[in-house]
Amino acid sequence: MSExxxxxxxxxxxxFGGVNPADQPFSRRQFAAQVGGYALAAGAAVGAGALIxxxxxxxxxxxxxxxxxxxxxxxxxxxxxxxxxxxxxSIRAEDHASREEELKAREDxxxxxxxxxxxxxxxxxxFIRPGDxxxxxxxxxxxxxxxxxxxxxxxxxxxxxxxxxxxxxxxVIVADNPINNPESCFYKTKVGEAAVRAGAxxxxxxDSYFEDLYVGGxxxxxxxxxxxxxxxxxxxxxxISPVKDHNLCKATVTMKNWYGLLGNPRxxxxxxxxxxxxxxxxxxxxxxxxxxxxxxxxRNGPTGGSLNDVKRGDTMVVGTDHTSVDSxxxxxxxxxxxxxxxxxxxxxxxxxxxxxxxxxxxxxxx
Amino acid sequence: MxxxxxxxxxxxxxxxxxxxxxxxxxxxxxxxxxxxxEATPLVAVATALTTHTIYRNxxxxxxxxxxxxxxxxxxxxxxxxxxxxxxxxxxxxxxxxTKQMIEVNxxxxxxxxxxxxxxxxLVMAAFWVVPTAIDAPTEIWHTYNxxxxxxxxxxxxxxxxxxxxxxxxxxxxxxGSTLQIGLLDPIxxxxxxxxxxxxxxxxxxxxxxxxxxxxxxxxxxxxLIFLGFLLANWWIPRFFCRAICPLGALLGVFxxxxxxxxxxxxxxxxxxxxxxxxxxxxxDPHTDLRKSECFVCLNCIEDxxxxxxxxxxLPRRASEVTNPAVGRRELVLAxxxxxxxxxxxxxxxxxxxxxxxxxxxxPGSVAEDEFLRRCIKCDQCIRVCPTNVLQPALFEAGLEGLxxxxxxxxxxxCELNCTLCSQVCPTGAIREISIVEKLGIGPFEGKGPxxxxxxxxxxxxxxxxxxxxxxxxxxxxxxxSPKAIFTRxxxxxxxxxxxxxLKRPFIDPVKCIGxxxxxxxxxxxxxxxxxxxAIGESRSKERSLLLSLVEGEGQEWxxx
Numbered sequence: 001m002s003e004x005x006x007x008x009x010x011x012x013x014x015x016f017g018g019v020n021p022a023d024q025p026f027s028r029r030q031f032a033a034q035v036g037g038y039a040l041a042a043g044a045a046v047g048a049g050a051l052i053x054x055x056x057x058x059x060x061x062x063x064x065x066x067x068x069x070x071x072x073x074x075x076x077x078x079x080x081x082x083x084x085x086x087x088x089x090s091i092r093a094e095d096h097a098s099r100e101e102e103l104k105a106r107e108d109x110x111x112x113x114x115x116x117x118x119x120x121x122x123x124x125x126x127f128i129r130p131g132d133x134x135x136x137x138x139x140x141x142x143x144x145x146x147x148x149x150x151x152x153x154x155x156x157x158x159x160x161x162x163x164x165x166x167x168x169x170x171x172v173i174v175a176d177n178p179i180n181n182p183e184s185c186f187y188k189t190k191v192g193e194a195a196v197r198a199g200a201x202x203x204x205x206x207d208s209y210f211e212d213l214y215v216g217g218x219x220x221x222x223x224x225x226x227x228x229x230x231x232x233x234x235x236x237x238x239x240i241s242p243v244k245d246h247n248l249c250k251a252t253v254t255m256k257n258w259y260g261l262l263g264n265p266r267x268x269x270x271x272x273x274x275x276x277x278x279x280x281x282x283x284x285x286x287x288x289x290x291x292x293x294x295x296x297x298x299r300n301g302p303t304g305g306s307l308n309d310v311k312r313g314d315t316m317v318v319g320t321d322h323t324s325v326d327s328x329x330x331x332x333x334x335x336x337x338x339x340x341x342x343x344x345x346x347x348x349x350x351x352x353x354x355x356x357x358x359x360x361x362x363x364x365x366x
Numbered sequence: 367m368x369x370x371x372x373x374x375x376x377x378x379x380x381x382x383x384x385x386x387x388x389x390x391x392x393x394x395x396x397x398x399x400x401x402x403x404e405a406t407p408l409v410a411v412a413t414a415l416t417t418h419t420i421y422r423n424x425x426x427x428x429x430x431x432x433x434x435x436x437x438x439x440x441x442x443x444x445x446x447x448x449x450x451x452x453x454x455x456x457x458x459x460x461x462x463x464t465k466q467m468i469e470v471n472x473x474x475x476x477x478x479x480x481x482x483x484x485x486x487x488l489v490m491a492a493f494w495v496v497p498t499a500i501d502a503p504t505e506i507w508h509t510y511n512x513x514x515x516x517x518x519x520x521x522x523x524x525x526x527x528x529x530x531x532x533x534x535x536x537x538x539x540x541x542g543s544t545l546q547i548g549l550l551d552p553i554x555x556x557x558x559x560x561x562x563x564x565x566x567x568x569x570x571x572x573x574x575x576x577x578x579x580x581x582x583x584x585x586x587x588x589x590l591i592f593l594g595f596l597l598a599n600w601w602i603p604r605f606f607c608r609a610i611c612p613l614g615a616l617l618g619v620f621x622x623x624x625x626x627x628x629x630x631x632x633x634x635x636x637x638x639x640x641x642x643x644x645x646x647x648x649x650d651p652h653t654d655l656r657k658s659e660c661f662v663c664l665n666c667i668e669d670x671x672x673x674x675x676x677x678x679x680l681p682r683r684a685s686e687v688t689n690p691a692v693g694r695r696e697l698v699l700a701x702x703x704x705x706x707x708x709x710x711x712x713x714x715x716x717x718x719x720x721x722x723x724x725x726x727x728x729p730g731s732v733a734e735d736e737f738l739r740r741c742i743k744c745d746q747c748i749r750v751c752p753t754n755v756l757q758p759a760l761f762e763a764g765l766e767g768l769x770x771x772x773x774x775x776x777x778x779x780c781e782l783n784c785t786l787c788s789q790v791c792p793t794g795a796i797r798e799i800s801i802v803e804k805l806g807i808g809p810f811e812g813k814g815p816x817x818x819x820x821x822x823x824x825x826x827x828x829x830x831x832x833x834x835x836x837x838x839x840x841x842x843x844x845x846x847s848p849k850a851i852f853t854r855x856x857x858x859x860x861x862x863x864x865x866x867x868l869k870r871p872f873i874d875p876v877k878c879i880g881x882x883x884x885x886x887x888x889x890x891x892x893x894x895x896x897x898x899x900a901i902g903e904s905r906s907k908e909r910s911l912l913l914s915l916v917e918g919e920g921q922e923w924x925x926x
Contacts, residue, residue, distance in 0.1 A: 005633070009672070012633045022631040026680040034680055038623045042435045045620075049410065049428040054419035057794050061417075061732050064536060208537070219913065232508075264908065271913040 066214035066223040071285040072237040076320060077122045081362040083319040083328055084117040088294075088366050090314050103155065107194075109366075110316070111159035114290060116366045117318035118163075127287055128236060130168030134287075135234040136160060136200065139241045139257045140176050140191050142303055143184035149295040150304035151185070152240050154194030156292045156316075160238060161198035172198075175230040176260045177205035203230050210263045217279035218350070219272050225263030236287040239322065243293040243313065243329050245301030249273045250340045252302050253326040254289035255280050255347070278346035281323060281353050289325050291317040293333045323353025328361065367664045367677070374444045375453065382447035386560050387575070389749045391786060398423075402447065402553045403744050403792040407431045407620075408484075408613040409554070412547040413793050415491040416739035418539060421794040431620055438624040439617045442607055443646055443661035448552035449611075451596060452604050453646065453663075459600035468642040470603060473650050473659065477608045481692045482700040484615035487547045489704030491739075494542030496705065498534045505537075506530030541718075541735050544708050544766045548742030550612050555592070558769060561749040562758050563589030582748070583757040583774060607661070608648050615690070618658035622688050628655050628666060629681035634674035641666035641675055650687075651675060658690040716764030721909075723899035725763045726773040726880065728756055729780060729816040730788035730799040733906035734763075740795035743769040747787035747796055753778030755882065756787060771796075773818065775882030775898050776891075780818060782845040782881060819880030820902035820911060821850070821873050828895035830868045834860050838869050840884035840896045850877035851884060851896075875902060875912055 005013065013020060026034075054060055076082060088109055096102040118124045128134065138152035146153050161172045174195040178185035182204045186192030192202050203209070209229035216222065231237070241257035248270060249256065258280040259266070269276040293313035297304045304310070313333050319325040323344060331338045338344075347353045385399040400423070403409065410427030414420050420428075430441055442449045462470060509515060510526035517525045548554040562585035569575040582588075598605035607614050628651050630641075641651045644665035649656040651666040667675045716722060717734060728747055731737055748756040748771050755778030758769040771787070773780060785804050788796045799816060802808045806815035821840075825831040830838065844851040853869035860866050873896075880898050888894035902911035910916035 006636065006672075008636045009633055012635070016633065020631065020633040021682060021685075022629065022633065024682070026682075030680055030683065034623075034625055034683075038435055038625055041623050042432045045431050045435070046428045049414065049420050049425060049431075052414060052419050053425055054417075054421050054794075057422050058797055060419040060421070060794070061736050061797075225907075265910065268910065268913040268916065 063212060066212040067226075067228050068214050069231060069284060070234075072234070072287045073285040073320060074127055074287055077126070080122050081120060081360050082321050083317060083324045083356050083361040084120045085328065085332075085361065085363040086113040086117045086316045086318065086366060087363065088113055088314055088316075090312055106153075107155035107158050110153070110156045110292075110294075111163060112366050113316040114156070114159055114163060114318060116364055117316065118288075120362055120364060121318070121320070124163060124167050128164050128167040128169055130170075132164070132169040132235045133171045133173065133233045134164045134169050134236045134238060135230045136164075136172060136174045136195070137237065137239045137257060137261065138174060138176055138189075138191050138195075139252070139260060140185040140189045141179045141260060143178075143180045143188040144304065146189055146191075147295070147307065147310070148304045149242055149244060149297040149310045150302060151189040152191060152242055153292050153294065154190040156240055156290065157191050157200075158194040158198040160240060160290065161195060161200040164236075164238075165199050169236075171233075172200040173203050173230045173234070174200045175203040175205070175227065177227045177263065178260065213283070215279055215283050217282045218346075219269065219275035219279050220283070224266075227261045227263065237284070239284075239286050239289040241289070241291055242295070242297065243291050243317075243333050244297030244304065245299050245309075245334065247301060249277060249343060251326070251330040251334055251336060253291050253329045254286075254322040255326050255343070257289075258284045274343040274346055277343035278350060278352065281347040281350070284322075286322065287320075289319055289322045291319075291325050291329045291333075293317055293329060296333055298334065321353055323347050324356035324360065328356040368668050371444055371664060375450045378445045379447050379450045382556075386557070386565070386749070389746065389790060390576075391750070391752045391784075394750070394786070399750075400746055400790050400792040401426070403557060403742070403746060405430055405445075406551055406553045406613055407434075408547050408551050408616050409742055409793065411616060412488065412491045412545055413740060413742075415488060416539075416543045416545050417736075417794075418535070421740070421792075424792065431617075434617045434620045435623040437626050438621045438657065438660055438662045439614065439647070440662045441617055442611075442614055443663040446552055446613075448556045449604075449607050449661070451556070452599055452607055455596045456599035456603040459597075460603070464640075464643055467644070468639050471642045471645040471648050473648045473656060475691075477648060477659065478690065478692050478696070479609045480611055480615040481618070481690050482696055483550060483610065484612040485697055485700040486704040486707070487550075487612055489701045490546055490708040491543050493544070493705065493708045494535065494538040497538040497542060498531070501534040501538065502531050505534040509533065539739075541712070543739055544712065545739050545742060546766065547612055548744060549768070550610060551742060551744075552606070552611055552613055554742045554744040555595075557749065558743060558745040558758070559588050559592035561745045563592065565749075578754070580754050581777060583777075584760050585758065587760075588758065588769065604646055604648070604661075607646075608659070618690050621658050621660070624657060626677055626679050627657055627681060627686065628660055628662075628664075629676055629678040629685065630655070631674040631676070632685070634672045635670075636672060636674075638671065640669050640671060643669050654685050654687050656687045656691070658687075711765045714764060716761075717766065721900070722762050723901065724772065724774070725759065725767070726775075726819045726882070726898060726900045727903070727905065728771055728773060728787045728796050729804050729818050729879075730785065730791075730796045731818075731905050732795060732797055734909075737770070737795050738763075738766050740793045741767075741770045742793055742795075744792065745769060745771065746790045746792065747771045750786040750790045751778070752784060752786065753781055755779050755886075773882060773898075775885035776894070777886075779883035779886040780879075780881040814904070814915060815846070815879050817879045817902055817904040817915070819882075819898045819900045820875050821878050821880065821882075821884055821896055821898045823871065823873065824893075824895050824897065827890050827893065828871070829889070830870045831895070834858060834866060834868065836868060837889065838871050839887050839889060841869075841871055843883045843887045845881060845883060846877055846879060848877060850874050850879070871896070876915065878902070 140151045144150045210225045211228040212223040213226035241254045246252045293315040296311045296313040300309045389399045404423040405426040407427035407430045410424040509530040562582040566580045595606045639652045646663040647659045647661040649659035755773045756771045757774045759772045788799045803810045829835040841851040882898045884896045885894045
């Protein structure tokens, strides 16, 4: 130290043993550590920032690429009918000792009917292969008792589940996004309990289970939120629907059933109901559709609510083409003029399905 | 050196005020008026957490980070306009003697508070990490077993981990965080306070800022907080900067790397503590320097009677406190608070289900969830809006939406050929749109105009509907072509038996863009007979009204 120090400062210097630590130049090691550290840290910060820079400005709001649904349909063998109408006897409560027995009989009947239909169409194994993951889409839109016929019958869901698992399916997923509260709907329509009892996995529509689905149709021109999670691993899709009246589109059968896979704000589709239902023929190519016409909701649809609205049909319509199945059901079961069902005409005009024809339809009785 | 710093302070505060004043249709031209907002690194870091991108000019923040990592928190005392204002107010209010000044500038434990504030805000901005961490293993598993990866063996594992995590993060980004740094970011706070309370007040006295006087909804709250922070300097100098400022905390963390810092020569130093007299940061230059607290004001060098202090390159590491003095437990507590508070705020309604009809966002705004992850409440859009329609929300948009811009049509209307708010927005909460895009013409013909809401009639209050009186001012001012407001002629018998002709107005919801000029011009002033609500806004599918408008490829990338 060259300049003159005060007494205090000299004392300080002595404390340090005569060497002022502040006079020490920085070591090579310190230089490397600090300057190198700075270069690394600053470089990393600026580099990472530059890497995620969004010069366009909207990179961050680009939605992920939409998902697409596979084609789940199975080609029929030559000469096989694409619609099979299965009729059966009514199951009456008075014929059975208890409610349980009656329900058992119903489920056995449903199983027999679906099985007979599939045998006619080429055998169950033609549609369900070992290892398949089958998604069953019932219509449980409302939290109503199944006897009111506004929702899919639980015994049909249980029967189809058993049929699939019996033919080696790895998993059966039962999924729907109802209008009423999902838990209530699956509980009160008894579909949830029936599915689980038969060995299916019940999938309720959680928020994160929805993805943007590309449809590219007439009403959904681009994409729409869809309850896609069950379809991630699906190899087969079976729609099981009630046969019922609808206030706006006149009839809800298997094609309208797919509405229940869409997310909100789906109520806007009532602004073009026929357009949207015809889009379902483009969106979904199911393996099978089953119209459960053992009970029919003839009026006050789609909610129903009175047994006076319900009529016995004792018929199950199974097919590979939802257009043909629906067309048969509205005219033969719901007894509606076919020309009221505009969405079916739209589907046919768009070449997405074919109307039913006697030569492709077979009626059997079990 | 101190003189140079003062010159910088004058320069940057002047530049800030200059930009503030010229954020006006008449003077805007091409000036980068949002430069200060874009330069605050807190905005860059926090929006990177919420959006996983750095929006356009926010890269200026990276530059400030790099400077801080080299020189320390020079930002705080050389560039930050709020810091400079605090410096100035502290100077005005200083009536202490030297002894008192030394005591008031010693470090206090409470100055660690800013780090906890920063932690809470960043945790809320990064909340998506929680669901991502939960979901990542499944995503990794699916990616590994999926078909899209081409690698095999070990590289497949690594690729699956990378892709899986980024997928999970991308999926949970939506709805997974909120941006609240704007509440206390000094630049956002200053711009907001100036815009909504100081400038209107100045105009009230001088008629110098606007053509028409401005009113801002409950701006006194903003103004009072601003004044409160400025006046706090009288009791604790730089109270905001030392104890509150989350940007200061962020820079404090980065300043640990600084290559230059204040260094005390322990031999020359006689422990007189005079260096504390004017220490802005309370960074203890009289002993081992608290590197994270030093504002690099350099006052201590000037004040030292023995030349014991210097601003040195790579001084001894032993004579500094490198990292901020924060408690680990307190940090964890702050983090936990953030983890719980964001969902509590989001799930209080107002964003997803019970969203309010009055939350009408300016044209170009991204969907609400994304908006809340981008808006820093700087209210620069409100500053530039020529009609006063843009207003700072209180709790209309939920707690998270405090002071975010909404349109209150009684205050003004959205000018048809104007997109200024979208041009000054520093973070893309209002994405930059052109007039052509706003109007839905030219290349945007297929997509249609940007709609901010839809107008409705309250027929019980409308003159031709309820009071047999001709009016239809609303039809006159409706700016779109063809007009969204049309009339039907009716012939009615009035109460005296005479037959009168009336034009009764209707809304065409396809044409209405929600600009609100009908509501603003309606003669039924207190509760207009025609009013706009947010439904039908084109920024998100969930809030659309008409099926015929919601679809179309062009809209896909704005709706989130």
